[in-house]
Amino acid sequence: MSDTLQPVALGRKPGPAASSRPGLSPQEARTAIRAGEVALLDERRLLTEDEITDLAHVPDASVNSLAALAHEVRLAWCGSEVEVEGILSAKTGGCPEDCHFCSQSSQFDTPVKATPFLDTDEVLAAARETAALGASEFCIVLAVRGPDERTLQRILELVPIVRADAGLNVAVSAGILSEDQARRLGEGGVHRYNHNLETAESYFPEVVTTHSYDERLNTCRLVLENGMELCCGALLGMGETVDQRIELLMALRSVDPSEVPLNFLNPRPGTPLGDRQVVEPLEAIRWIALFRLALPSVILRYAGGREVTLRELQAMGMTSGINALIVGNYLTTLGRTPAEDLQMLADLRMPIGALSAAL
Structure with missing residues (x-):
């Protein structure tokens, strides 16, 4: 992984999301x-x-x-297995977009600097390490607005090599797609394509100004139309309200994802959201549960920010609706060791398996 990886941010005082209505008795x-x-x-x-x-x-x-x-809904709708995935930042930093949470944007002065696309041997080494953990999925992530022709060709070269060498399904996250690019990725064997909505449409202009929500929705549509599973997730804790989180849940339901990565903001130095307060652990548990209850059949994946947000409650999150997790490091932040996560699954008696879209 890149030497730009930073530890999770600790010590910020949490604050709950605002709501337009009072709580229930x-x-x-x-x-x-x-x-x-x-x-x-x-x-x-x-x-x-x-x-x-x-x-x-x-x-x-x-x-x-x-x-x-x-947890009962997860077992009833999805079964007991947990999917383990490794992700690789194959092209880090230098992204022209201004996603306010992201330290890979070239528009912000952050410790993350642009690096070229990793070579094939580096990608394969990461894929083999992921396979050795019992994972079934390997996601190649690129910090780009969308793939240019050279980048697309590199992805299409790597997908069959990784599948043959490591025996893993290959997912890709490479930004906004055109119709032709989505078709070629589907024909090229990409199993899942990740393109997060991140937040509600009503809050999106507060987070991103260099592309539109409709562009994200269109990419999600193209992924499904071209035979790939859609991985489409959320990032909570950017200042959105409870109402906007519910708006996001309904938007996610409308795009019909197979997988929903649930991220919590880990404020990164130099970004516009670098001074945001982290989500408190109990609020995170509430929203993990709500994502499962609103999206009962999806693969709901622990993703970025869980260490700083949940702290000692990470196992509780696994019994609140989660049925997949990213192991190892994230794109620019360090996660727990894979051994810690695998031990957590063993302690909870949760079997590792390969999941696909639930029926």
Whole structure:
């Protein structure tokens, strides 16, 4: 991995997301959680936006009950297996976009500097390390607005090599796609393509100004139209409200992802969001559970920021709806060691397996 990797940020005081409505009483919370249980486990249907909104407003004392329901929903809709994935920043830094959370943007003065595309041997070494952990997926990530022709050709060269050498499904994250690029990646054997919505459309202009929400939505549509699974996630803690998180959940539901990486902001020095407060652990558990309850069939993946946000509650997150995780380092931040995560799964008696889109 790049020598630009930075440790997670610690010590910032957390603050809860603002909401336009008051919280539920304990009795109202019990009623709402019970209604969610009936809908998802007995009636086997998706929750309405109003039902999700009610659950988002249960008091802190009810979060454990919310998390327990989310775990039962995960088991009922997805099974007991956990998917393990490794990611590789194959082209780090120098991105022209101004995503305010990202230290890879060339528009901000951050410690992350631009590096060229890694050579094939470096990519294969990372893929083999990932396979040795029991992972089934390897994601090649590039800090670009979208792939130019040379970059696209490199990706298309690497995908079959990684699949043959490491025996892994290959996912790619390379920004905004054209119709022709999506077609070629699908035909070239890319299993999943990652393109996060990140936040609600109503909050997006506060986070990114160099491309539009519609461009992101269009890339998501092209991924599915060209036979790839869609990996489309969220980044919580950027200053969005509870209402906007629910808006994001409904948007994610509309693009029909197979996988949803759930990231929590780890404020990076030099970025416009570098002074944001981190999400507190119990709030993170609440939203892990809500993502599972709103999106019961998806692969819900622990992603960036979980160490600084959840701290000692990472195992609790695994019993609050998570059924996949990235192991090792992230793009520009250091994660826990893979051994720690694998031990956590062993302690929880959660089997590692390969997941695909749930039916």
